[in-house]
Structures are given as structure tokens and as C-alpha cells.
Amino acid sequence: MIHFHNILVLWVVLLGFFATSVYSKTNSQDVSALNVMYNSFQSRSKLKGWKSSGGDPCGESWKGITCSGSSVTEIDLADLGLSGSMGYQLASLTSVTKFDLSKNNLNGDIPYQLPPSAKYIDLSQNGFSNTVPYSVSQMSGLETLNLGRNKLNGQLSDVFGKLTKLKELDLSYNSITGNLPQSFGKLSSLKKLYLQNNQLTGQINVLVYTPVEELNIENNHFSGWIPNDLKGINIKSGGNSWSSGPSPPSPPGAHRNRGSGKKSGSSNSSVVTGVTIAGIALGVLLLLAIIIALFSRRKRSSSHLLDDDRLSQRKSFRTYSSKDLSKELTSDYKAVSIDIKPVSKSPSIGFMSLSGRLQSFARRSTSVKATAYALADLQVATANFSPARLLGQGSIGRVYRAKYDDGKVLAVKKIDSSLFQGSPPQEFSNIVVNISKIRHANIAELVGYCSEHGHNMLIYEYFRNGSLHEFLHMSDDYSNPLTWNTRVRIALGTARAVEYLHDGCSPSTVHKNIKSSNILLDIELNPRLCDHGLATFHQRTSQNLGMGYNAPECVKPSAYTAKSDVYSFGVVMLELLTGRMPVDSSKRPAEQCLVRWATPQLHDLDALSQMVDPALRGLYPPKSVSRFADIVAICVQREPEFRPPMSEVVQQLVRLVQSSTANMREDFGIGSRNSSAMSSKREDLAASRRLTDF
Structure with missing residues (x-):
């Protein structure tokens, strides 16, 4: 009987445990995303219950978190004094419908990944820059989007076409430029639109296709007329450059989406409008007749009118197509021959071969190959630049994975169009040529380009293993860590890539x-170093190019020199040595900045043994680590003049490799470790032998 009682008690305990797991434990993806968010925040003292790793947001009642079952459904962190960023895993929060981080001090770009099922997003009154993220275009259930009172800039992209449920849009008090996107006309549920205090230009005719009832467009640079269809709503329009006189009639179809409650004009105004329309129509007919007559006279004498029109359009860089770019390359590099094969439906849309002397290449002959890719094909291959295909985002653009039916996979870097404002028309063609001529075994090779309809993209080979950052900082406990010799090999290959850029390019x-x-x-x-040849764009962004990587002298991007590259490379070596990120706010204050924490310990053998990445499980040659640390120390010196040139760094790494290979047995020693450790040793020895290939 006692035995049965014990079994019964055990069953009750187990049932309680499983019940807690089922009904209280938060979805693991949600937990991971909130952990990343917490680690990305600064000044987070008000986030009661939040943790940097693990936890149970639903069961533990984390501040601002609302759940349904095991899923997080609402995140409300408004006015909590948060700073920093929001992390990079927001797309994992698939059940979140409300996302409110307004009235904080968050900055940088709005994350390219936002909760995909959100109905209400409020990021207003922060310090976000750049523009509306492309992922918004896929959020078809969105009803309210408030990005007002930030530092958004540049033009609005056509990301609003699928937002048919959006009722309220607030982009006020930013620095947004350009015309209203045509996709505004697809906002078939829009009731409230706030665009005041920006730098928007052009006309607002596209808004007549929406059922907007409350509109504020004050203090912009709009021109033309306020359409009659908008005059009966609650509208604030001061501080613009409106044309005087009666407005022209609304475009065809303007009434199809307008609400039935809109005020209509009086019968007298209808008569006046009718007379105005008749007058305008007569004027248009007369003007058309004159144009036809003139065109008939000039048709025989000028067969290049269409080409002239295209050339005039090309004064604005945003009208470039792939064909235009090829022509631009021809005009800019007169000694270069162009051979473009017919466009096909395969991934290789066209082939451009540049050979001869390039004016900007110091009289060196070279052969440059780049492939012109059609925007339409890239849209198909990237699922219309879907957030699901996003590989990453940097200070100048986003990188997407393009997959074709034949199995070919490419990486497409979509450069932010705002970075071309005020730049010469041939700039992108110059970039394509300059990057195309860079050839090195440790540098990611440019496969092609696309320049159509204001989209400018560089296309590279896709590497399935991802980046070094992912290997070092985003691997789980089940991943195989990089062995020590593989880390040295990565350092040497990267150093050779940088040396080539500094000394091998002209x-x-x-x-x-x-x-x-x-x-x-x-x-x-x-290693394959990427993002090369884009320094011009980095100088135009106010963002920190890489927090923790910048040399002390680089208070702004234009201050960078080759010695600044050496410093940044030294920080990468520190990552390889310690497995730590350059900046980690989850560490105690003295350890948050990797360089500041590590530098004083690089020549202390006892301290160095404690710094080495724990993922290596002690399987590394101590002498090799010590020499590696010595190279790091000279690279990350504060004074640029004391840092070595990259060619010297390469030589020291080569000597390290040679020495490590010769003394591998001595460095590891002979001990009675378990078979698993010995197997790892053999792997390191094999990796060391591969180093001699360099």
C-alpha cells in the first residue's frame, strides 16, 4: 500500500511539472527573441523580470509582455527610458499583434525584421534614422503604423501596396524627402494620415484614391493643387507651395475608394467646375494639335529624338536601367570595349566584358567581368525581397538570398537609394567597374549588378556557411566550434585580403x-572578405560603421586610413581569440568593451589562458596563442603610427603558422586525455597542416 502511495505521489508531481511546462512555459522562439531584444537595449532598469538568457516571459510576468497560452501577443514598452536598439530576431515573434516602443531613446535604423503579424506598431518619439523598413510591405494585417517624431530621412519606397487594412499612418516630424509613393493609392482602408513637418515634394493627387478623412500635410514642399476630392475632409495643408486658382479635375477613378460620407460641393461650384473642365479640355486639344504638327515636321530631320530624351532622363541617376549603365560605362571608359549578350530568362541575364586600359586604374590593363541582372528576375528570385530571404543589414543596405529554379543561389546587396542623392550619375557604374577588377582568393567576388528604376544592387556568390560573426557569436551548444588552427587560418586569409586592398590595388x-x-x-x-569598394557610401552615413571596431582616431567615417583598417582587423583577431563580441552590454561594465578589457592582459600568460574562448575546451597550443596575442596587441594600439602595415601583419601570421606546425607536438604536450580530446587534437593537427597551403 505504501509503495502504491509513493507511485501516486510521483504521478501527481510529474503531472504538475508537465502541466506547468504546457501552460506556463513560453514558446522558445519568443524567449530567444526577447533575450536578444533585452541584450540590445541600454538603460533597461525598468524592464522588471526580463533576462538576458532563458526565462519564462509569460509565466514570470515580464514587464510589458502580454501572452495568450504560450505565445507572446503584445509588447508594450512605451516610455521606459530605453536606449540602444531592438535586436534582430523580431521576425520570430509571430504571434505579436501589438508592438509599442514609443517615447524611448532608441536609435539607428528601424530593424529590418518586425513582428510579421502585428496590427499595431508604434515606434514614435525615438531617434530612428534611415527609412521605413521593407519588411513593412509584407505586413498585410497592419492597421496602425506610427513612426512619427524620429529622424527618418530619404525617400519613401513603394512598400504600402499590400497594406489594405492600414487605417492610421503617422510619419510626421521626420526628414523624409521626395514624392509620395504611388502605393499610397492602395491604402484602401486609410482614415488618418499624418505627414506634417517633413521635406516631401511633388503633388498629393495619389491620396484621392484613399478614403482618408483626417489629413495633415503641413510644413512640407508640396506643390500643385489640393484635389477637390480632399477639400471636404479634415485637412491641414499650410506651409506648402500650393498653386493659386481653381484646381484641375480629379484623375479618373478617384472616387472609387472614397467614403460615402465625404462632403460634396454646391450646385454652383459644380457648374463652375464643369466650365473649368471644358476650358481645360479645349486647351489640351489645341496644345495636342500643335505638338502633332511640330512632331510631323521634325520627324524626318531627327531620328534620335527618343535617344535624346533618354539621355536627358539619365541626368537623374534614379532612371538608370541595366542598358543605361552599360552605355554609361562605355562613355566613362572610352578605351574599354563592351560586349553584351542578349538578355535571357536564366540567372545570367547579360554578360559585360570590359578589357583594355581603364582611366582610373593607373594605366594597368585588366579584364573586368560583371553580369547585368534584370530587376524583375531578382524580384522573383528573392520572393520580392521578402524578409524571409534577408541575410543581413549593414549601414548602407540590406543583403538578400536569391534562389533560382536551377538551384543557383546568390547574395544580393541592395544599396539604400538615399545614398545616391547629390552624387554624379556615373557613380554606380564606377563602383561596378572598380569592384569587378578586384580579384583575390580571400575576397568575395562580384558576380553582377542591377540598376533599374532607382534600385542599385551588387550581386555576389552566396556562402552557405554564413559569416565569421555567426560562427563565433550565434552558434548553439550543438554546433562544432572553430578549432584553433582554423581560427589562425581565417586570420591569415583575412589579413592577406586586406593587404591586397592596401598594396595590391592601384x-x-x-x-x-x-x-x-x-x-x-x-x-x-x-575567409572571403566582403563589403569592399564601398567606402564612398560609408562616408555618407552618420551611423557607427561597426561598434567596437572603429579605431580611436575615427570620430567620423572620413577619418579612416589604412592604419584604421589594421585596428579593425585586430579587433577581429580578438574575437577569434576570446569568442567575445567587440561590445557586449550583457557583461559587467569593465568587460563590455572587448579591446579595453583584453589589451592589458595580452602579455600576461596566466590572464591570457583565462581569456581564450571556452569553446576551444583547452585544445590549443599555448605558444601559438601567445604569439597570436602579440600580433593583436600591436594592431589595436591607440596611436595609428605605432600600428604595423598590413603586409607586416601577414608576415607575422605566416611565421606563427610555420612555428606552430613545427612545434605542434611540443605545444600540445603528451598527456593522458580522453579519446574525445585526442580526436579534437588530431583535427587541430590536420587543420595545422592545411595552413601550409597559404
Whole structure:
């Protein structure tokens, strides 16, 4: 009987445990996303209950979190004094319908990934810059979007076409420029629109296709007329450059989406409008007759009118197409021959071969190959640049995975169009040519480009192993960590890539954005440095190019030199050595900045043994680590003049490799470790032998 009682008690305990797990435990994806968010925040003392790792947001009642079952459904962190950013896993919050982080001090770009099922998003009254993220275009259930009172800038993209449930949109008090996107006309449920205090231009005719009832467009640079269809609503329009006189009639179809409650004009105004329409129609007919007569006279004498029109359009860079770019390359590099094969439906849309002397290449002959990709095909291959295909985001644009039916996979870097404002028309063509001529085994090769309808993209080979950053900082407990010799090999390959940019290119190229996320790893874990040749854009962004990677002298991007690249490379070496991120707010204050924490300990052998990445499980040659640390120390010195040139860094890493290979047995020693450890040793020895290939 006692035995049965014990079994019964055990069953009750187990049932209680499983019941708690089922009904209280939060979805693991939600927990992970909130952990990342918490680690990205600063000044987070008001986030009661939140944790940097693990936890149960639903069961533990984390501040601002509302759940339904095991899923997080609402995040309300308004006015909590938060700073920093929001993390990069928001797309995992698939059940969140309300997302409110308004009235904080968050800055940088609005994350490219937002909760995909959100109905209410309020990020107002922060310090966000750049523009509305593209992921918004896929949020078809969105009803309210408030991004007002931030620092958004640049033009609005056509991301609003699928937001047919959006009722309220607030973009006020930013620095948004350009015309209203045509996709505004698809906002078939829009009731309230706030665009005041921006730098918007052009006309507002597209708004007549919406049922908007409350509209504020004050203090912009709008011109033309306020359409008659909008004059009966609650509208504030001061501080613009409106044309005087009666407005022209609304465009066809303007009434189809307007609410039945809109005020209509009087019968007298209808008569006046009718007379005005008749007068305008007569004027248009007369003007058309004159144009036809003139065109008939000039048709025989000028067969290049269409080409002239295209050339005039090309004064604005945003009208470039792939064909236009090829023509621009021809005009800019007169000694270069162009051979473009017919456009096909395959991934290789066209082939452009540049050979001969390039004016900007110091009289060196070269052969440059780049493939012109059609925007329409790239849209299909990236699922219309879907957030699900997003590989990452940097200071100048986003990178998407493009997959074709034949299995070919590419990485497409979509450069932010605002970075071309005020730049010469040939700038993108210059960039394509300059990057195309860079050839090195440890540098990601440019596969092609696309320049159509204001979209400018660079296309690279896709590396399935991702970046060094992912290997070091985003792997779970089940992943195989990089062995010590593989880390040295990655450091040496990256150093050779940077050395090539500094000394092998003419003119010399400063990378200006060296960081672990820009070091891709191929199938054999060889490094491929990317984001090269884009320093011009980095100088135009106010963002910190890589927090924790910038040399002390680089108070702004234009201050970068080759010695600044050496410093950034030293920080990458520190990541390889310690497994830590350059800046980690989850550490105690003295350890948050990697360089500041590690530098005083690099020559202390006892301290160094405690710094080495725990993921290596002690399987590394101590002498090799010590020499590696010595190289790091000279790279991250505060004074640029004391840092070595990259060619010297390469030589020291080569000597380290040679020494490590010769003394591998001595460095590891002979001990009675378990078979698993010995197996790892053999793997490191094999990796060391591969180092001699360099």
C-alpha cells in the first residue's frame, strides 16, 4: 500500500511539472527573441523580470509582455527610458499583434525584421534614422503604423501596396524627402494620415484614391493643387507651395475608394467646375494639335529624338536601367570595349566584358567581368525581397538570398537609394567597374549588378556557411566550434585580403568596414572578405560603421586610413581569440568593451589562458596563442603610427603558422586525455597542416 502511495505521489508531481511546462512555459522562439531584444537595449532598469538568457516571459510576468497560452501577443514598452536598439530576431515573434516602443531613446535604423503579424506598431518619439523598413510591405494585417517624431530621412519606397487594412499612418516630424509613393493609392482602408513637418515634394493627387478623412500635410514642399476630392475632409495643408486658382479635375477613378460620407460641393461650384473642365479640355486639344504638327515636321530631320530624351532622363541617376549603365560605362571608359549578350530568362541575364586600359586604374590593363541582372528576375528570385530571404543589414543596405529554379543561389546587396542623392550619375557604374577588377582568393567576388528604376544592387556568390560573426557569436551548444588552427587560418586569409586592398590595388583601397560579419566562410571555412569598394557610401552615413571596431582616431567615417583598417582587423583577431563580441552590454561594465578589457592582459600568460574562448575546451597550443596575442596587441594600439602595415601583419601570421606546425607536438604536450580530446587534437593537427597551403 505504501509503495502504491509513493507511485501516486510521483504521478501527481510529474503531472504538475508537465502541466506547468504546457501552460506556463513560453514558446522558445519568443524567449530567444526577447533575450536578444533585452541584450540590445541600454538603460533597461525598468524592464522588471526580463533576462538576458532563458526565462519564462509569460509565466514570470515580464514587464510589458502580454501572452495568450504560450505565445507572446503584445509588447508594450512605451516610455521606459530605453536606449540602444531592438535586436534582430523580431521576425520570430509571430504571434505579436501589438508592438509599442514609443517615447524611448532608441536609435539607428528601424530593424529590418518586425513582428510579421502585428496590427499595431508604434515606434514614435525615438531617434530612428534611415527609412521605413521593407519588411513593412509584407505586413498585410497592419492597421496602425506610427513612426512619427524620429529622424527618418530619404525617400519613401513603394512598400504600402499590400497594406489594405492600414487605417492610421503617422510619419510626421521626420526628414523624409521626395514624392509620395504611388502605393499610397492602395491604402484602401486609410482614415488618418499624418505627414506634417517633413521635406516631401511633388503633388498629393495619389491620396484621392484613399478614403482618408483626417489629413495633415503641413510644413512640407508640396506643390500643385489640393484635389477637390480632399477639400471636404479634415485637412491641414499650410506651409506648402500650393498653386493659386481653381484646381484641375480629379484623375479618373478617384472616387472609387472614397467614403460615402465625404462632403460634396454646391450646385454652383459644380457648374463652375464643369466650365473649368471644358476650358481645360479645349486647351489640351489645341496644345495636342500643335505638338502633332511640330512632331510631323521634325520627324524626318531627327531620328534620335527618343535617344535624346533618354539621355536627358539619365541626368537623374534614379532612371538608370541595366542598358543605361552599360552605355554609361562605355562613355566613362572610352578605351574599354563592351560586349553584351542578349538578355535571357536564366540567372545570367547579360554578360559585360570590359578589357583594355581603364582611366582610373593607373594605366594597368585588366579584364573586368560583371553580369547585368534584370530587376524583375531578382524580384522573383528573392520572393520580392521578402524578409524571409534577408541575410543581413549593414549601414548602407540590406543583403538578400536569391534562389533560382536551377538551384543557383546568390547574395544580393541592395544599396539604400538615399545614398545616391547629390552624387554624379556615373557613380554606380564606377563602383561596378572598380569592384569587378578586384580579384583575390580571400575576397568575395562580384558576380553582377542591377540598376533599374532607382534600385542599385551588387550581386555576389552566396556562402552557405554564413559569416565569421555567426560562427563565433550565434552558434548553439550543438554546433562544432572553430578549432584553433582554423581560427589562425581565417586570420591569415583575412589579413592577406586586406593587404591586397592596401598594396595590391592601384590606387590603394581602404576597406573602412572590417568586422566579423563582413568575413564570409566558404565550404572549407576559408575567409572571403566582403563589403569592399564601398567606402564612398560609408562616408555618407552618420551611423557607427561597426561598434567596437572603429579605431580611436575615427570620430567620423572620413577619418579612416589604412592604419584604421589594421585596428579593425585586430579587433577581429580578438574575437577569434576570446569568442567575445567587440561590445557586449550583457557583461559587467569593465568587460563590455572587448579591446579595453583584453589589451592589458595580452602579455600576461596566466590572464591570457583565462581569456581564450571556452569553446576551444583547452585544445590549443599555448605558444601559438601567445604569439597570436602579440600580433593583436600591436594592431589595436591607440596611436595609428605605432600600428604595423598590413603586409607586416601577414608576415607575422605566416611565421606563427610555420612555428606552430613545427612545434605542434611540443605545444600540445603528451598527456593522458580522453579519446574525445585526442580526436579534437588530431583535427587541430590536420587543420595545422592545411595552413601550409597559404
